[in-house]
Amino acid sequence: xxxxxxxxGHGRAKGSLPDRDERTMHMVLSTVQPGxxxxxxxxxxxxxxxxxxxxxxxxxxxxQLLRARRDFSMLVVALSPLLVCPLISWVGCSWTAMLxxxxxxxxxxxxxxxxxxxxxxxNIAPADAVDAVERSLQRSGLSFQHEQGDQTFHLPGGSIELxxxxxxxxxxxxxxxxDNLTVETFENALAGRIGLLGAQATPMAMxxxxxxxxxxxxxxxxxxxxxxxxxxILTGMLY
Numbered sequence: 001x002x003x004x005x006x007x008x009g010h011g012r013a014k015g016s017l018p019d020r021d022e023r024t025m026h027m028v029l030s031t032v033q034p035g036x037x038x039x040x041x042x043x044x045x046x047x048x049x050x051x052x053x054x055x056x057x058x059x060x061x062x063x064q065l066l067r068a069r070r071d072f073s074m075l076v077v078a079l080s081p082l083l084v085c086p087l088i089s090w091v092g093c094s095w096t097a098m099l100x101x102x103x104x105x106x107x108x109x110x111x112x113x114x115x116x117x118x119x120x121x122x123n124i125a126p127a128d129a130v131d132a133v134e135r136s137l138q139r140s141g142l143s144f145q146h147e148q149g150d151q152t153f154h155l156p157g158g159s160i161e162l163x164x165x166x167x168x169x170x171x172x173x174x175x176x177x178x179d180n181l182t183v184e185t186f187e188n189a190l191a192g193r194i195g196l197l198g199a200q201a202t203p204m205a206m207x208x209x210x211x212x213x214x215x216x217x218x219x220x221x222x223x224x225x226x227x228x229x230x231x232x233i234l235t236g237m238l239y
Contacts, residue, residue: 042081044215044218047078047081047215048212051208053074054122055205055208059123062123062197062198065194066121066122068119068172069114116183117178121171123199129162130151133153133160134153136186136192139189142186143156151163157177158175173190
């Protein structure tokens with residue numbers, strides 16, 4: 001038990017263990033600056049995980065087919081801290097503000113989310129995606145019209161449009177004006193066709209993996225210069 005010198009008018013002995021613990025914890029907290037570190041981690045970690053997922057998808061030996069809504073959900077989760085953290089700092093953490101923010105975010109997601117009959121194919125060239133869609137339509141027994149070099153397929157009562165994003169090496173596929181049975185039949189055929197294709201890792205995929213790794217270790221790097229001082233403080237608290 002730690003003994004201290006008692007002074008009248010004070011609730012406990014000067015130099016007692018509770019006093020020392022409080023001073024030590026204050027020194028640790030002021031050293032690592034948790035508020036800033038947690039804010040940076042809350043913003044950086046989701047974005048880095050998103051880049052990590054993109055990098056892994058683009059380093060597979062086969063293209064990866066995702067529903068567009070799932071891809072949109074990953075993007076929202078990754079970017080939401082960029083809006084949420086400044087908003088909390090501005091309006092505070094009251095229940096009213098949090099509920100209003102959640103309601104606004106829900107409405108925005110419902111308005112911006114892609115339609116159900118849409119997909120994203122990662123790690124595929126635009127020409128290969130066009131060929132995969134054409135072969136999937138043929139396999140499904142669906143009649144269509146398509147001109148060479150065009151990224152639009154015309155179906156009875158609907159169409160399929162492709163759009164590419166070369167930087168991330170992905171292609172978006174959107175089907176409109178078709179019934180649910182046609183959508184399901186085409187989706188199954190497309191998934192089967194994509195599974196037969198091969199792919200190679202691209203330099204951009206490796207770059208995304210490096211960026212993701214750097215962003216994940218960034219919060220640790222911020223604390224690393226203070227590591228010796230933190231250990232010294234904690235050691236003094238134990239002994």
